[in-house]
Amino acid sequence: xxxxxxxxxxxxxxxxxxxxxxxxxxxxxxxxxxxxxxxxxxxxxxxxxxxxxxxxxxxxxxxxxxxxxxxxxxxxxxxxxxxxxxxxxxxxxxxxxxxxxxxxxxxxxxxxxxxxxxxxxxxxxxxxxxxxxxxxxxxxxxxxxxxxxxxxxxxxxxxxxxxxxxxxxxxxxxxxxxxxxxxxxxxxxxxxxxxxxxxxxxxxxxxx
Amino acid sequence: xxxxxxxxxxxxxxxxxxxxxxxxxxxxxxxxxxxxxxxxxxxxxxxxxxxxxxxxxxxxxxxxxxxxxxxxxxxxxxxxxxxxxxxxxxxxxxxxxxxxxxxxxxxxxxxxxxxxxxxxxxxxxxxxxxxxxxxxxxxxxxxxxxxxxxxxxxxxxxxxxxxxxxxxxxxxxxxxxxxxxxxxxxxxxxxxxxxxxxxxxxxxxxxx
Amino acid sequence: xxxxxxxxxxxxxxxxxxxxxxxxxxxxxxxxxxxxxxxxxxxxxxxxxxxxxxxxxxxxxxxxxxxxxxxxxxxxxxxxxxxxxxxxxxxxxxxxxxxxxxxxxxxxxxxxxxxxxxxxxxxxxxxxxxxxxxxxxxxxxxxxxxxxxxxxxxxxxxxxxxxxxxxxxxxxxxxxxxxxxxxxxxxxxxxxxxxxxxxxxxxxxxxx
Amino acid sequence: xxxxxxxxxxxxxxxxxxxxxxxxxxxxxxxxxxxxxxxxxxxxxxxxxxxxxxxxxxxxxxxxxxxxxxxxxxxxxxxxxxxxxxxxxxxxxxxxxxxxxxxxxxxxxxxxxxxxxxxxxxxxxxxxxxxxxxxxxxxxxxxxxxxxxxxxxxxxxxxxxxxxxxxxxxxxxxxxxxxxxxxxxxxxxxxxxxxxxxxxxxxxxxxx
Numbered sequence: 001x002x003x004x005x006x007x008x009x010x011x012x013x014x015x016x017x018x019x020x021x022x023x024x025x026x027x028x029x030x031x032x033x034x035x036x037x038x039x040x041x042x043x044x045x046x047x048x049x050x051x052x053x054x055x056x057x058x059x060x061x062x063x064x065x066x067x068x069x070x071x072x073x074x075x076x077x078x079x080x081x082x083x084x085x086x087x088x089x090x091x092x093x094x095x096x097x098x099x100x101x102x103x104x105x106x107x108x109x110x111x112x113x114x115x116x117x118x119x120x121x122x123x124x125x126x127x128x129x130x131x132x133x134x135x136x137x138x139x140x141x142x143x144x145x146x147x148x149x150x151x152x153x154x155x156x157x158x159x160x161x162x163x164x165x166x167x168x169x170x171x172x173x174x175x176x177x178x179x180x181x182x183x184x185x186x187x188x189x190x191x192x193x194x195x196x197x198x199x200x201x202x203x204x205x206x207x208x
Numbered sequence: 209x210x211x212x213x214x215x216x217x218x219x220x221x222x223x224x225x226x227x228x229x230x231x232x233x234x235x236x237x238x239x240x241x242x243x244x245x246x247x248x249x250x251x252x253x254x255x256x257x258x259x260x261x262x263x264x265x266x267x268x269x270x271x272x273x274x275x276x277x278x279x280x281x282x283x284x285x286x287x288x289x290x291x292x293x294x295x296x297x298x299x300x301x302x303x304x305x306x307x308x309x310x311x312x313x314x315x316x317x318x319x320x321x322x323x324x325x326x327x328x329x330x331x332x333x334x335x336x337x338x339x340x341x342x343x344x345x346x347x348x349x350x351x352x353x354x355x356x357x358x359x360x361x362x363x364x365x366x367x368x369x370x371x372x373x374x375x376x377x378x379x380x381x382x383x384x385x386x387x388x389x390x391x392x393x394x395x396x397x398x399x400x401x402x403x404x405x406x407x408x409x410x411x412x413x414x415x416x
Numbered sequence: 417x418x419x420x421x422x423x424x425x426x427x428x429x430x431x432x433x434x435x436x437x438x439x440x441x442x443x444x445x446x447x448x449x450x451x452x453x454x455x456x457x458x459x460x461x462x463x464x465x466x467x468x469x470x471x472x473x474x475x476x477x478x479x480x481x482x483x484x485x486x487x488x489x490x491x492x493x494x495x496x497x498x499x500x501x502x503x504x505x506x507x508x509x510x511x512x513x514x515x516x517x518x519x520x521x522x523x524x525x526x527x528x529x530x531x532x533x534x535x536x537x538x539x540x541x542x543x544x545x546x547x548x549x550x551x552x553x554x555x556x557x558x559x560x561x562x563x564x565x566x567x568x569x570x571x572x573x574x575x576x577x578x579x580x581x582x583x584x585x586x587x588x589x590x591x592x593x594x595x596x597x598x599x600x601x602x603x604x605x606x607x608x609x610x611x612x613x614x615x616x617x618x619x620x621x622x623x624x
Numbered sequence: 625x626x627x628x629x630x631x632x633x634x635x636x637x638x639x640x641x642x643x644x645x646x647x648x649x650x651x652x653x654x655x656x657x658x659x660x661x662x663x664x665x666x667x668x669x670x671x672x673x674x675x676x677x678x679x680x681x682x683x684x685x686x687x688x689x690x691x692x693x694x695x696x697x698x699x700x701x702x703x704x705x706x707x708x709x710x711x712x713x714x715x716x717x718x719x720x721x722x723x724x725x726x727x728x729x730x731x732x733x734x735x736x737x738x739x740x741x742x743x744x745x746x747x748x749x750x751x752x753x754x755x756x757x758x759x760x761x762x763x764x765x766x767x768x769x770x771x772x773x774x775x776x777x778x779x780x781x782x783x784x785x786x787x788x789x790x791x792x793x794x795x796x797x798x799x800x801x802x803x804x805x806x807x808x809x810x811x812x813x814x815x816x817x818x819x820x821x822x823x824x825x826x827x828x829x830x831x832x
Contacts, residue, residue: 012286012290015225015229015286017639017642018225018226018229018642019229019232019233019282021233021639021642021643021646022229022230022232022233022234022438022441022646023233023236023237024643024646025233025438025643025645025646025647025649025650026233026234026237026238026442026646026650027237028647028723028724028727029647029650029651029654029727029730030237030241030650031727032727032728032730032731033241033654033657033730035731037731037734037735037738038738039738040738040739043739043742046742046743046744049739049742049744049745050744053744053748067724067727071717071720074643075713075716075720078636078639082636089283092283093279093406093407096279096406099236100236100275100279103236103237103239103240103275104240106237106240106241107240107243107245110245111245114245114246114247114248115248115251115257118251118254118257119254120254120257120258120261121257124261198717198720199717220494220498223433223437223494226433226434226437227437227440227441227490229441230437230438230440230441230442230646230649231441231444231445233441233646234441234442234445234446234650235445238445238449241449297491300491301487301614301615304487304614307444308444308483308487311444311445311447311448311483312448314445314448314449315448315451315453318453319453322453322454322455322456323456323459323465326459326462326465327462328462328465328466328469329465332469428702428706431641431645431702434641434642434645435645435648435649435698437649438645438646438648438649438650439649439652439653441649442649442650442653442654443653446653446657449657505699508699509695509822509823512695512699512822515652516652516691516695519652519653519655519656519691520656522653522656522657523656523659523661526661527661530661530662530663530664531664531667531673534667534670534673535670536670536673536674536677537673540677
């Protein structure tokens with residue numbers, strides 16, 4: 001019954017990009033709302049202020065890690081959309097699912113900052129990295145199958161997008177699995193994987 | 209007295225789309241701000257954390273339902289705007305009314321999460337689904353009457369947009385009416401209708 | 417010393433429009449964050465919930481009024497930018513001043529909702545309507561003097577934009593002045609002026 | 625290993641601009657969320673309300689200063705992006721670093737408002753001005769070296785962008801250093817530098 005309507009919906013990839021940019025922008029900025037600052041009532045000298053700020057360390061690590069995560073997913077989604085020529089209703093809902101996972105990131109971050117030594121908190125945080133990755137994987141598979149990818153996209157690019165999601169997610173899963181030792185080891189591993197995606201390739205290329 | 213000014217206002221459909229995307233992005237991300245996480249002071253083991261998270265179930269259901277609602281309305285408004293060639297001041301104010309209802313969604317969601325067994329909370333939530341639907345219906349009727357619809361829009365599309373709003377709203381109203389039995393039955397019915405609009409048509413089409 | 421740099425800055429009206437849409441979207445949605453819902457601890461029946469929601473009346477009036485204000489200013493700024501062909505650094509800073517006043521709107525609204533019978537709160541709220549109006553007036557005067565207005569803008573449009581700001585602001589000032597009687601009278605007058613700008617012209621035109 | 629993927633990522637400068645506008649819009653509007661209004665419980669007359677609002681002075685100064693800072697950086701980034709013809713993955717991550725610093729601004733502002741007489745708070749605030757400046761400097765240096773700058777950009781413009789960041793940051797650093805005397809002197813100096821960048825050039829040009 002909805003066939004016709006469904007065919008006319010979701011065509012506008014620009015509005016999907018605009019909604020995505022908006023959600024990423026809000027999520028990135030909201031992360032910081034959960035960073036608590038010391039209260040003036042408990043601080044009586046410059047030293048106490050420095051000390052109180054230092055004690056917020058775990059919060060900051062969780063915050064930095066989440067900003068990196070959001071940056072990586074924003075870049076990944078953008079790369080896909082740049083190579084997709086046309087939208088469909090299905091593609092739109094896959095990306096809404098992706099964005100749903102993104103909106104949960106400030107919450108997972110808050111949970112991890114509050115319970116940074118708990119494996120359950122780390123597991124939920126990892127799920128929040130896994131879920132958008134899975135949606136992006138699905139999105140590219142779907143777009144390939146449905147013939148939505150721009151004709152001028154080279155074959156290597158087509159292949160590399162899914163491979164990249166797969167490798168990155170394997171590394172994240174490996175990092176998360178390290179929580180059998182300790183959540184701190186696990187967090188360090190995840191941050192290293194993220195920095196690899198954000199920074200290292202730049203160094204490698206410079207040495208090219 | 210304002211005739212000239214009114215004729216020159218509201219032409220820019222792109223800025224209306226940008227404002228809409230911004231409001232939807234903020235509303236979708238703000239929903240999550242109202243999800244409370246357990247406090248570290250009350251949790252002393254991994255199991256207690258899992259249990260405390262599980263106890264937040266009603267919050268999560270309300271959150272998921274609201275994200276679906278926002279996604280459905282975002283897609284619906286986008287479909288309309290894609291087929292409207294030119295804006296007017298009246299159209300702009302109809303859509304501002306639509307967006308007004310959208311900004312209330314995080315509040316209705318919070319109310320429903322807090323009072324999930326109260327019919328009054330469910331009734332207000334339903335009103336918050338009905339109101340944007342009514343504005344979209346009005347928007348399309350107005351655009352048709354004022355001749356703003358793009359010439360290349362097929363007759364079936366023109367008809368299907370209003371029919372779809374009408375059928376969807378009837379289903380939501382039916383779902384909301386089930387609260388005479390129990391608010392949980394009602395919520396389940398609304399979520400099913402939403403999933404039907406978001407996911408089911410994909411399955412149907414795949415089996416085509 | 418900054419002459420060259422200043423000449424190359426602020427050209428991009430599209431990014432100014434995008435920033436404005438973002439700020440309006442956030443401000444419109446944040447308004448609702450300040451609406452308090454009753455606490456489950458104080459409500460024990462459906463009737464108590466209805467009653468508790470009804471008691472929030474003043475909040476709702478302030479919220480609705482602020483949404484209308486933001487909508488009117490968003491439409492007004494958009495109309496100006498549609499007729500301006502090119503940006504300059506000065507124009508950009510005038511509009512940043514305008515946006516500064518817009519970001520204060522959620523705060524003035526909260527203040528008015530909390531102190532709805534206080535003239536000081538109403539005076540500050542009125543200032544928050546006056547300030548963006550003054551910036552828009554300045555923006556158009558500046559754009560006219562600097563020759564930034566698109567050549568195809570008819571003379572009547574050029575004149576009508578400033579006149580409209582002037583008349584609207586006089587009506588708002590008159591409404592605010594009614595607070596010598598009572599803040600409620602004043603609020604009613606301001607809302608009537610706003611509805612006149614948002615809705616009434618539609619009725620007038622329909623009867624044309 | 626990631627070479628191919630890295631070459632195809634980050635091309636879309638429009639989406640970078642959209643994300644930036646979103647983050648600036650949210651950050652500018654969130655600043656105001658931290659401004660506390662007096663509580664109705666503690667205010668019993670018009671005079672007490674005026675007095676209570678006046679006592680919030682330090683908050684307002686920090687808020688105004690942060691809005692100016694954000695406006696200056698938004699304008700600065702926009703000027704750069706207008707002259708960059710093509711994006712790369714590296715450029716994207718430099719700008720994500722810039723945006724990271726921007727999202728911290730509401731937090732530094734809150735910290736400064738709470739501890740306005742503490743040098744540590746001022747030092748952190750200054751760092752939050754220095755960091756985005758350094759990223760913009762890096763961004764332009766990188767774009768120059770990588771040949772991403774539009775061919776039609778005059779040589780003087782190319783030189784003036786880095787010089788401007790350098791001079792502005794020296795003035796901010798000088799202002800921040802004045803906190804050896806007193807944080808208020810330091811804040812006054814920073815605000816003066818900001819107003820110089822926002823307003824003074826306009827006056828100078830008018831007198832041209």
